[in-house]
Amino acid sequence: MDSIMSMEAFVSLLNLKAREFLMERNADVGKDIISKLPDSILIHILSFLPIKDVLRTSVLSTRWKYLWTSISNIYFDETSNNFPSGMRASIRDSVNKVFLLHDPSSIQKFRLRSRRSVSRSRLNSWVSTAISHKVEELDLHLPVSPSFKLPDTLFTSDTLSILKLNMEIVFKVPRFTRFSNLRTLSLRKVKFHGNQYAEHLFSACLVLQELVLYKCVLVDTTRITISIPTLRKLEIRRPLPLDYQLYGCCVTVCAENLISLSCKRCAVVELVLSNLSSMKDAYIDEECSGYQDNEFTRRVIEVLGGMHNVQSLRLSYDTLQCLAREKNLQASLPMFHNLIHLKVIKKMYDYTNEEVLMSFLEKSPNVKTLELPEVWVKNIFPQCLKSCIKTVSIAHFEGWYREVLFLKHLLRNSNVLERLTVFCGKDLARDLRKLNEINHELQAIHSCEIEFRKGFKRD
Amino acid sequence: MSKLGQAKRIIFLKTADGQLFEVDEPVAMEFEIVKSFFDENEDAADDTVVPLPNVSAEPLAGIIEFCKAHVEFRANGAAGKDEVKKFNAEYIKEKSNEQLKELILAANYLNIKEMLDFLTETIANRLKNKSVEYVRAFFGIENDFTPQEEEAVRKEYEWAFEGVDED
Numbered sequence: 079m080d081s082i083m084s085m086e087a088f089v090s091l092l093n094l095k096a097r098e099f100l101m102e103r104n105a106d107v108g109k110d111i112i113s114k115l116p117d118s119i120l121i122h123i124l125s126f127l128p129i130k131d132v133l134r135t136s137v138l139s140t141r142w143k144y145l146w147t148s149i150s151n152i153y154f155d156e157t158s159n160n161f162p163s164g165m166r167a168s169i170r171d172s173v174n175k176v177f178l179l180h181d182p183s184s185i186q187k188f189r190l191r192s193r194r195s196v197s198r199s200r201l202n203s204w205v206s207t208a209i210s211h212k213v214e215e216l217d218l219h220l221p222v223s224p225s226f227k228l229p230d231t232l233f234t235s236d237t238l239s240i241l242k243l244n245m246e247i248v249f250k251v252p253r254f255t256r257f258s259n260l261r262t263l264s265l266r267k268v269k270f271h272g273n274q275y276a277e278h279l280f281s282a283c284l285v286l287q288e289l290v291l292y293k294c295v296l297v298d299t300t301r302i303t304i305s306i307p308t309l310r311k312l313e314i315r316r317p318l319p320l321d322y323q324l325y326g327c328c329v330t331v332c333a334e335n336l337i338s339l340s341c342k343r344c345a346v347v348e349l350v351l352s353n354l355s356s357m358k359d360a361y362i363d364e365e366c367s368g369y370q371d372n373e374f375t376r377r378v379i380e381v382l383g384g385m386h387n388v389q390s391l392r393l394s395y396d397t398l399q400c401l402a403r404e405k406n407l408q409a410s411l412p413m414f415h416n417l418i419h420l421k422v423i424k425k426m427y428d429y430t431n432e433e434v435l436m437s438f439l440e441k442s443p444n445v446k447t448l449e450l451p452e453v454w455v456k457n458i459f460p461q462c463l464k465s466c467i468k469t470v471s472i473a474h475f476e477g478w479y480r481e482v483l484f485l486k487h488l489l490r491n492s493n494v495l496e497r498l499t500v501f502c503g504k505d506l507a508r509d510l511r512k513l514n515e516i517n518h519e520l521q522a523i524h525s526c527e528i529e530f531r532k533g534f535k536r537d
Numbered sequence: 538m539s540k541l542g543q544a545k546r547i548i549f550l551k552t553a554d555g556q557l558f559e560v561d562e563p564v565a566m567e568f569e570i571v572k573s574f575f576d577e578n579e580d581a582a583d584d585t586v587v588p589l590p591n592v593s594a595e596p597l598a599g600i601i602e603f604c605k606a607h608v609e610f611r612a613n614g615a616a617g618k619d620e621v622k623k624f625n626a627e628y629i630k631e632k633s634n635e636q637l638k639e640l641i642l643a644a645n646y647l648n649i650k651e652m653l654d655f656l657t658e659t660i661a662n663r664l665k666n667k668s669v670e671y672v673r674a675f676f677g678i679e680n681d682f683t684p685q686e687e688e689a690v691r692k693e694y695e696w697a698f699e700g701v702d703e704d
Contacts (some may be wrong), residue, residue, distance in 0.1 A: 168694050
């Protein structure tokens, strides 16, 4: 008995020794790691962290105390929920210090997001410092006074590649503006007085590839031209002519190299698409409401006319609904000869007009891939379904009787269909017996590949 | 793919713990240190073994796996696409903090820019909103501040120490 006890004691002692040995070794490994990594790697790690985490590292050890003065990215997001409340002044003083004490190495990215405004002089000095440190990405999203003026040096930066402004400022673009490296420009809620500032800005972007205009306000102007030969991607959402009851403003897009265009709620202005022959894909989401519906519908048809060359088109239910007002849709819709991929998008509660969808498909004689949000009710099938559609997907399917019926009709009418993908709701996905049954019935009609996937497809 | 139907060139690498790795040339050339070895020794024979005295076999195997995939992604024009993100996420998921540190040390020594970018970002993600004690333990940092000095630094950015994750 005694000898067994002492044996156990011996084993536990041994374990203890082994653990101590391992811990020592681990500590050694740790020590080695940190001493072997050069400052540049540690600074690189810091540069991926929000400013709060960065500043906390100053207390790690003396080596780390001032490492943060070299960080290349400054991410300050006051809206994130781990900022303690009631300390805004000292938080901002710290951020100020990051700019004041930054060593001469470059600042690549500066992102600032807040729900409260920052004093004009401070914001100006932060942006100026970022610019003088050769900033490549500047992303500002905060309330400012309308008269806030961005520093002049911003407008001649030759390092700036991405500029994102989400602030309600009157955007005054100085005459000497020249962005020789700006590839992405995103303006949200920015106000342009007259057309000259905006047009001057666009012409000063020598290599711009991507432009986002969201809720930009146009004051004192009825015409504006976006002419950017290098542009490849354009997204316009809810442009607001100041007196938007008039719907009188005309926005012309000239971008011969544009590949992708996205228009959302643009019909408040007259959007003229001219010379967009390179365009490959487009997205359109318009709604009709209010007394100007007929005018809206005409504008939507005009915009679709400018998109007639695309290979891929995403179209919302609302847009189809808006087209329903046109009495002679067959005559006014353009032909989409190049269209290969059509995706119809449904949001929460909108509904569609199936006749319009049919008219649309009749005008798209070469569609190969059709993505639908759900089945349609009437059993009418366009010609392209019979002759060229190879893949169909349904994003939302519960397995109800009428849905299954639709799929059966679809399969009977699709001569060249190769693949049908159906995204099922939770209950149906669990009900393997029912799925099997549906699959069996469908497969008896058509031998194409049929796949049921779990979960609705979201955009 | 090599030009003119030549056989694929293999580079021989030898780790600190004596293991020999045979690596396809385009993958080995991702390592700046190997590339400059051959740049400096232009007349090196094809079967020259490149010694890597600061890297052991385990992290090297991991690094080769990563670089091989990324060389292929680039060749297929998939760089920057979702499948790369998916591979990276999958690759790092099973790696412990210890392994991650071994990898970054090795990637730093071999000087592989793309992988370093990825590893530094991964480490940053693992340190986000973590306490000072956690970060010290992670890197094995010895605190060489006096308590008074540490207190002074903490006081300076008091707000930054509030609301961090529990260890």
